[in-house]
Amino acid sequence: MAAVAQRLVVCPVDDLPPGGRKVVDAGPFGIGVFNVNGRYYALNNYCPHRGGPLCLGEITGTTEETPDREVVWTHEGEVLRCPWHNWEFVIESGRTVSEPAKHVKMYPVSVEDGQVVLDLPSRLGDVA
Numbered sequence: 001m002a003a004v005a006q007r008l009v010v011c012p013v014d015d016l017p018p019g020g021r022k023v024v025d026a027g028p029f030g031i032g033v034f035n036v037n038g039r040y041y042a043l044n045n046y047c048p049h050r051g052g053p054l055c056l057g058e059i060t061g062t063t064e065e066t067p068d069r070e071v072v073w074t075h076e077g078e079v080l081r082c083p084w085h086n087w088e089f090v091i092e093s094g095r096t097v098s099e100p101a102k103h104v105k106m107y108p109v110s111v112e113d114g115q116v117v118l119d120l121p122s123r124l125g126d127v128a
Contacts, residue, residue, distance in 0.1 A: 009115050016040070016116050019077050023055050026120055030055065033109060033118060034091050036078050040109040042118050043080070047074030049100040052084030062088050062097050081098050 016035045023032045023045055029047040032055025045055040061076035076095050079097060080089045088097040094104040108119040 006120040008120055009116045010109075010118050011116055013111055013114050013116055015088070019059065021055065021059065021112060022116075024118065026118070029053070031118065031120075032056075032080075033116060034059070034080070036091050040111065040116055041094075042107040042109045043089070043091065043094055044105040044107075047084065047087060048084040048104060049082065049085055049087045051071070052082045054080060054082050054089065057081045057083040059091075060088075086127060 008024060008026060009017070010024055010033050016022055016033065018035050018038055018108050021032055021034045023030050027044065031042050032045050033040060033042045043055060045053055047054040057076060058081045060079050061073050062079045062080055063071050064074045065071055075090070078091055080085070082089070083100045087102070089095065089104055090097060094106045110117050110119070
């Protein structure tokens with residue numbers, strides 16, 4: 001992991017409740033910070049499919065097939081859907097829900113003194 005070059009205060013914890021998001025102006029495309037069930041994640045605002053503004057997409061769930069071959073709705077509030085072509089990414093891992101597997105660059109997030117803080121590497125220009 002790259003050395004942390006900058007710490008960016010995103011917002012007070014109360015301003016980012018479960019299910020919330022903030023897109024901050026960092027790097028060439030911005031970074032989306034999400035609260036999923038009380039845990040914070042930060043993803044690059046760049047869809048690896050076609051470069052869409054991923055973090056502006058719908059926060060949703062997805063469908064999944066059960067062992068008895070039924071399709072059910074699952075992971076509500078844990079999936080981010082790109083607004084351009086509806087590619088779905090698991091917010092916690094940055095990985096696509098379906099194949100072909102793609103990943104979104106992620107950044108460390110912490111909570112300090114009631115503030116959500118994003119750790120930015122010294123080099124933010126890479127989109128992969």
